[in-house]
Amino acid sequence: MSDREIIAGFHSPTSVRRAETTPSFIDLAMKLVSEFFEWFGSLSIFCWKVLCAAVTPPYEWRELIRQLDEVGSKSFPLIALAGAAIGVVISMEARYSLTRFGAKSMFPATLVYSVIQVMGPIMTGLIVSGRVGAGMGAELASMKVSEQIDAIEASAINPYRLLAATRILACILMLPLLTLAADASGLLTGWFAQTLVEPLSFHQFIESGFHGATFSAFLPQTFKTAVYGLIIGTIACFQGMRTRGGAEGVGRAATNSVVIASLFVILADVVLVKFILVVFP
Amino acid sequence: MAATFDIAMQQTKLEQDGRAPVVVVEDVHKTFGIHKVLDGINLSVKRGETMAVLGRSGTGKSVLLHLIIGLDTPDSGSICIGGRNIAGLPLDRMGEIRKKMGFLFQHAALYDSLTVAGNVEFPLAHHRKEMSKSERRDRVKQLLAEVGMEGSSEKMPSDISGGMQKRVGLARALALEPEILLLDEPTAGLDPISSSEIDDLILKLQHERQMASIVVTHDLHSAKTIANRLALLDKGNVVIEGTFEDLQESDIEFVREFLKQS
Numbered sequence: 069m070s071d072r073e074i075i076a077g078f079h080s081p082t083s084v085r086r087a088e089t090t091p092s093f094i095d096l097a098m099k100l101v102s103e104f105f106e107w108f109g110s111l112s113i114f115c116w117k118v119l120c121a122a123v124t125p126p127y128e129w130r131e132l133i134r135q136l137d138e139v140g141s142k143s144f145p146l147i148a149l150a151g152a153a154i155g156v157v158i159s160m161e162a163r164y165s166l167t168r169f170g171a172k173s174m175f176p177a178t179l180v181y182s183v184i185q186v187m188g189p190i191m192t193g194l195i196v197s198g199r200v201g202a203g204m205g206a207e208l209a210s211m212k213v214s215e216q217i218d219a220i221e222a223s224a225i226n227p228y229r230l231l232a233a234t235r236i237l238a239c240i241l242m243l244p245l246l247t248l249a250a251d252a253s254g255l256l257t258g259w260f261a262q263t264l265v266e267p268l269s270f271h272q273f274i275e276s277g278f279h280g281a282t283f284s285a286f287l288p289q290t291f292k293t294a295v296y297g298l299i300i301g302t303i304a305c306f307q308g309m310r311t312r313g314g315a316e317g318v319g320r321a322a323t324n325s326v327v328i329a330s331l332f333v334i335l336a337d338v339v340l341v342k343f344i345l346v347v348f349p
Numbered sequence: 350m351a352a353t354f355d356i357a358m359q360q361t362k363l364e365q366d367g368r369a370p371v372v373v374v375e376d377v378h379k380t381f382g383i384h385k386v387l388d389g390i391n392l393s394v395k396r397g398e399t400m401a402v403l404g405r406s407g408t409g410k411s412v413l414l415h416l417i418i419g420l421d422t423p424d425s426g427s428i429c430i431g432g433r434n435i436a437g438l439p440l441d442r443m444g445e446i447r448k449k450m451g452f453l454f455q456h457a458a459l460y461d462s463l464t465v466a467g468n469v470e471f472p473l474a475h476h477r478k479e480m481s482k483s484e485r486r487d488r489v490k491q492l493l494a495e496v497g498m499e500g501s502s503e504k505m506p507s508d509i510s511g512g513m514q515k516r517v518g519l520a521r522a523l524a525l526e527p528e529i530l531l532l533d534e535p536t537a538g539l540d541p542i543s544s545s546e547i548d549d550l551i552l553k554l555q556h557e558r559q560m561a562s563i564v565v566t567h568d569l570h571s572a573k574t575i576a577n578r579l580a581l582l583d584k585g586n587v588v589i590e591g592t593f594e595d596l597q598e599s600d601i602e603f604v605r606e607f608l609k610q611s
Contacts, residue, residue, distance in 0.1 A: 221440075
């Protein structure tokens with residue numbers, strides 16, 4: 069079986085024959101387990117091909133810039149808006165809770181830490197996996213079913229370099245920047261919401277919020293989103309480029325890209341938070 | 350070492366004379382799942398020669414083209430392009446061989462986000478870096494004029510008909526001046542006039558460029574018009590190979606039935 073068939077998840081003769089008979093529970097469980105490992109195997113081969121293509125010339129700078137715009141500039145309004153909403157919600161919730169416990173003076177620090185350390189990164193990851201993951205998955209899937217990816221390959225151009233490596237790299241580079249945008253937007257609206265209730269100068273808010281904070285408290289949390297970018301880009305490109313089966317396949321690829329990428333982003337968050345707490349105590 | 354060098358020299362000399370086959374398919378097998386598509390197929394095409402591959406749907410004609418351009422790999426057997434076996438070549442090294450080949454897909458497979466001119470320019474932009482932008486534009490104009498599409502360069506693929514898409518696909522396939530041209534159903538789904546125009550265009554290009562061409566088609570009339578040799582496929586293998594007259598004179602039941610129904 070060729071690598072292309074492996075990546076496309078081509079069914080082996082055994083699995084086809086198995087499907088023809090009435091499956092028992094054990095058969096179904098075995099099939100599920102084997103499909104799970106097949107999926108990971110295909111993903112590994114795909115990642116290896118993309119890595120080999122990405123580190124060897126010629127580099128697709130123009131396509132990379134186009135993808136940076138697609139992932140970054142075009143996601144910016146949505147991310148800024150979502151960040152703004154999160155800022156307002158945290159501001160209202162934090163003020164209420166802190167007032168109850170007589171810790172109102174902790175408000176700026178609570179808002180800053182909540183937005184930058186927790187909500188900003190994960191929210192950006194999930195929104196980008198929805199917007200960009202679905203878009204990339206559907207675009208590449210549509211190119212796959214209409215043989216455009218084969219046409220690229222037939223034109224002696226490596227599709228893993230042109231289509232996958234550029235998109236994945238754009239996601240890796242743009243996620244931390246979008247996270248900073250979400251953080252800034254959340255802090256601004258959080259402060260604004262607070263000022264409407266109880267006037268507080270922005271200078272005072274920032275000074276109090278970041279008092280005693282070190283770079284290591286915020287930078288790892290922001291740059292961990294590069295890993296989310298890697299996950300979103302890889303899953304979306306992988307799902308898109310292995311699509312089969314016309315319009316239905318395109319829809320399935322878009323849905324799977326979002327669902328799998330979001331799930332992996334959440335799982336990665338758990339691992340990365342623990343890792344950051346250990347490395348940057 | 351000396352013997353290998355002699356063989357290579359002999360191959361190059363034969364290629365220059367146009368006597369050596371540039372595409373050689375030897376004992377190729379391909380199976381998808383439990384379905385055996387190609388069962389030990391053998392074919393060879395020389396420079397300046399056009400071979401039409403005919404057969405019923407699902408007999409592996411398109412698969413054969415995909416194997417020749419390396420979009421798929423055979424289970425066993427060898428495919429040699431210009432004397433070099435392409436089986437198992439990594440993507441980038443295969444790319445060097447693909448630069449000498451042009452491929453027209455069954456549904457043209459134009460890039461839907463690019464204009465007609467953008468589609469033709471695409472391979473040039475990637476492989477002819479030495480060309481300036483204006484040189485590239487002139488070349489695209491020339492290619493589009495060759496296929497009769499000079500007036501549609503700024504249109505999107507979705508705004509042109511199927512026949513026009515095939516013409517643009519052909520212009521894109523010719524962009525890198527290939528030595529080998531692979532055409533997958535060039536006239537499928539077209540009206541008789543458009544089919545005849547595409548046939549004339551292929552004949553004209555063949556006459557001008559002397560490429561080795563393999564045309565997969567259902568259209569016997571088109572095959573008869575454009576090909577020097579025809580190969581009829583059944584059950585994953587070549588039933589008969591020869592001129593149209595050879596097929597007509599054959600007493601093989603399947604060949605007679607195929608000609609009668611076409």
